[in-house]
Amino acid sequence: MKKHRAVRALVVTSVIGVLLLLLTGCAAQSNFVASDAADQVKEPIAVVPFDNLSGHPEAGVIVAELFQDELYEASGRRVNLVSPEQVAALSEKLDEQPHNPAKLGEMLGAKAIIVGRVNEFAYKHVLGEDPAVSLSVRLVDVGSGDVLWNAALSRTGRCSWFKQDSLSRLSHSMCEDLARWVAAVIER
Numbered sequence: 001m002k003k004h005r006a007v008r009a010l011v012v013t014s015v016i017g018v019l020l021l022l023l024t025g026c027a028a029q030s031n032f033v034a035s036d037a038a039d040q041v042k043e044p045i046a047v048v049p050f051d052n053l054s055g056h057p058e059a060g061v062i063v064a065e066l067f068q069d070e071l072y073e074a075s076g077r078r079v080n081l082v083s084p085e086q087v088a089a090l091s092e093k094l095d096e097q098p099h100n101p102a103k104l105g106e107m108l109g110a111k112a113i114i115v116g117r118v119n120e121f122a123y124k125h126v127l128g129e130d131p132a133v134s135l136s137v138r139l140v141d142v143g144s145g146d147v148l149w150n151a152a153l154s155r156t157g158r159c160s161w162f163k164q165d166s167l168s169r170l171s172h173s174m175c176e177d178l179a180r181w182v183a184a185v186i187e188r
Contacts, residue, residue, distance in 0.1 A: 033185055037148040040141050041186050042111035043080035047071065048104060049091050050116035050135070056167075059121035063135060063171055067116065070172075070179035079186060082108050105142035112148070113140050114182070121167060124156065131157040131167045137178050139185065149185045151178055 034040070047068040052060030071079060090108060105113035120134035134154035138147050153174050157165025 031149075031151045031181055034146065034148045037139075037185050040144075040146065040148055041139070042141075043186075044082050044110050045071075045079060045112045045114060045139075045186070046082035046087055046105055046108040046110035047084075047114045048087055048101075048108075050118050050137075052118050052121075054118050054121035056118075056121045059118040060116075063118050063121070063133075063175065064116060066172055066175040067114070067137065067179060070175045071114075071183060074176070074179040074183035075186065079183065082110050100145075101138070101140045102142050102145040105140065111142055113142055114138070115140060120154070121171070123167065131165050131170045133167065133170050133174055135171075135174055135178065137182070139182055149182055151181055153178060 047064055050060040050064045050067075052058075056062075065084070068081065068084060072081060086108060090104075094104075101113050101115045104115075105111070114137060116135060116137040118133075118135055120132050122132055123129040124132045132155070134152075136152040137150070139149040140146070141148055155170055155174055157170040
């Protein structure tokens with residue numbers, strides 16, 4: 001009888017473990033904050049289109065816009081951001097030229113600039129279509145060029161009967177997390 005209960009408990013535990021793996025995605029993250037970041041962060045802050053290393057042609061622009069919206073919300077709508085229209089006009093003018101974040105921030109009249117990179121923005125075709133997104137984001141002081149905050153975040157979503165992630169939903173969730181982290185640095 002005891003052996004039967006032990007086997008049943010093992011089976012139930014295994015099934016629960018497999019279900020949890022199916023319902024959640026994989027993730028990796030790192031987060032760096034300069035020791036004096038809170039003293040150095042000044043506004044206004046510009047969020048520029050992220051560099052795009054993914055195969056999706058608009059991923060850098062899409063994710064940067066999501067991030068800017070989430071940063072505004074995470075700060076309780078108190079952060080002073082350079083207008084997206086001003087950033088878009090300068091980005092269009094500079095086109096695809098390589099740029100120094102501090103110089104770009106200076107051109108926008110910003111005191112700090114948020115730059116990023118979309119490393120992955122695609123569906124992985126393994127056991128279905130699982131969205132995969134990988135981002136790295138930096139907050140740079142325009143005057144000194146110092147990196148005040150840096151984070152990297154990678155996640156893979158899952159599609160199953162119970163849950164369906166999309167690139168949009170996964171990116172949005174990641175931008176929410178990243179924006180909360182940087183808002184905490186700005187508001188110190």
